[in-house]
Amino acid sequence: MTLEDCIRTCAEMGARGIEIIGEQTFWGWPEVGVEDAAIENWHRLIKKYDCVPVSHDYMLDYKRYKGREMPFDEQVASVRNDIDFGARLGMPFIRSLVSIDPDVLVAAAPYAEEKGIKLLTEVHAPLHFDHPWIIRIAEAxxxxxxxxxxxxxxxxxxxxxxxRVWRDKFERLGVRKDIADYIVKAYEDRVLSEYVILNVQQMGGVGPAIAMAEVTRHNSAFEPKRMLDYMDMIYNIHGKFYEMTADYIEPSIPYDEIVSVLKQGGYKGYICSEYEGNRWIEDAEEPDSVEQVRRQQVMLANLLGEPTPMLKAA
Structure with missing residues (x-):
């Protein structure tokens, strides 16, 4: 799909808030830069399909920058560069990775204020709003x-x-059913991941079985209500999902509870669909990412009491 295909399809779904990752959407960003013609085309498409720029997600992978760690001043300059890019695109927000030192963002904040942009740190599993690092960021x-x-x-x-798509993938890789059953049940019972990994080893699990257990280290069932204490600092949301069923349910993430909490907190921003189930099924079938996103948009519309999008993927 071209950029125009993507924007048009979102508009047809009724999902008019557009979030991008600059490196994926614009050739040459950030090392080479982006020509004015590409930016003009972006604005033309946004206007043509009656959409709204929401967020530019930037990276600042400062730990692996040209074989060295990027010094503080260079990190701030890099963030300012992404602020400029977000401003060219008309974005009100740019997404910051959770690994970025909050002091870097504080230093860049006055420039962001000048440009009318908010720097939003992504709170991403296995971190959460009670994690010491997130608390440190909030305090800063x-x-x-x-x-x-x-x-x-x-x-x-x-x-x-x-x-389910995780389990199915690991079973295709050779994980025994009894081990898969145990891992899924252990996750439901909130067993500590280190015990799950140890028990799988003792069950004779190797390779993919250990990997299936280890993903529990990086994912947890935190409570949506914890967002309420930070609602005045939340401006955009990534609607992560791994599978949308034909009846518009995400089996692993309680979106009904999530939307209820957001309503309670008075959230007025966007929920941007983020489908990550494709990487778990592409060895077995051709992912239909457009249909999966459409289904999530239907689910969200239903939960919000809004008209549901009618688009069907080709």
Whole structure:
């Protein structure tokens, strides 16, 4: 799909808020830069399909920058560069990875304020709103007093059930049914991941079986209600999902509870669909990502009491 295909399809779904990852959407970003013609085309498409720019997700992988760690001043300069890019695109938000030192974001915040952009740190599993690192970030943001700093929670932190597509993939890789049964049940029972891994080893599990157990280290069933204490700092949301059934249910993430909490907290922003089930099924079937996103949009519309999108994937 071209950029126009993507924007048109979103508009047809009634999903008019558009979030991008700059490196994926615009050739050359950030190392080479983006020509004005590409930016003009972006604005033309946004206007043509009556859409709204929402967020540019930038990376700042400062630990692996040209074989060295990027110094503090270079990190701030890099964030400012992404602020400029977000401003060119008309984005009100840019997404910051959770690994970025909050002092870097505080230092970049005055420039973001000048450009009318908020820097949103993504709260992503296995981190959560009670994690010491997130608490440190929140304290730094609050101490700064800058209105340009906030959060973007990823709904994958509310993974209440082990996704079926994960289990199916691991079983295709050779995990025995009894081991798969145990891991899924252990996740339901909230058994500590280290015990799950140890027990799988003692059951004779190797390779893929250990991997199936180890993913529990990076995913947890945190409570959506914990967002309420931070709602005044939440401006955008990543609607992570792994599978949408034909009857518009995400079996592993409680979106009914999530939407209820967001309503309670008075959230007014977007929930941007983020389908990550494709990588778990592509060895067995051709992923239909458009249909999966459409189904999530239908689910969200139903939960919000909005008209449901009618688009069917070709």
């Amino acid at each position: 943001f609050q101490k700064s007093g800058s209105p340009a700093l906030g959060f973007l929670p990823d709904m994958g932190m509310f993974l209440h059930h082990y996704p």
